Amino acid sequence: MQANLHPISASHVKPSIKIVSTLNENYQTNPQSSVGKIKRLVLTQEGRTKLNTYSDRDFYAYPRLVTHVDDGFISTLTNVYRERLRPDTEILDFMSSWISHLPNDVKYKRVVGHGLNAQELAKNPRLDYFFIKDLNKDQQLELESCSFDAVVCTVSVQYLQQPEKVFAEVFRVLKPGGVFIVSFSNRMFYEKAISSWREGTAYSRVQLVVQYFQSVEGFTEAEVVRKLPTTKGAQENKSPLGWIMGLFGLLSGSDPFYAVIAYRNFKPIQDD
């Protein structure tokens, strides 16, 4: 039973889609098995802390109908989705808002959104349903096990204070062979990001997300996709400082792209 799922609006609800279990009843899970369980904690207590300790629901209480990353980042992400998400499958857009970055020309069977602001989610044209949940208060998702082909989480993983439990829940709701795509850049609401993220580097943040996947038994080895800003600005700026800044992508002004991707149990072979 899936509780608290809000249809977007009558016009957006696809009549053929019901909010019922898509659990493959033939897929048996062994209660003794360690698959899907948390093997070890990645973060220390200190690493989970935020500068702004007020409620996340309050922080996201007013809608932000903005894009949090630039067009280059979004176009790279949409291409990753085009490659990894199969049409006519069931997708969970985790920690979403008014935009899901899915390719416009691809039809999915069902897209469920999760987030903290109902007005943002209600405006998202890709969602069939959405639900609200503060994952720093409660990590258990009221969603059926093995019910999604893919879970995506865009520019939001840095806000999770209990990522190991959240990744274990994502594992549970994915179908075997389902994919979890976590993408991020170097932007954040600084006061709301956890200390381990704030104080990290681009490299350590990628490693952190890799470790979140590794903390749950049964995810495949995480793949990392990086697309760093070009050094065009640096080539035009011939000074030694310009060259060094360009090396770190500081002159391009565009957002670096990182995605960490893993599958539940196995990576399916693509038919194309």
Ligand SMILES: C[S@@+](CC[C@H](N)C(=O)[O-])C[C@H]1O[C@@H](n2cnc3c(N)ncnc32)[C@H](O)[C@@H]1O
């Ligand atoms: C920077 S926005 C990204 C929104 C969207 N994924 C996008 O690509 O534009 C961060 C999102 O993280 C989610 N979020 C932050 N803290 C959260 C929490 N404690 N529980 C659940 N979701 C949270 C909110 O939905 C918020 O919209």
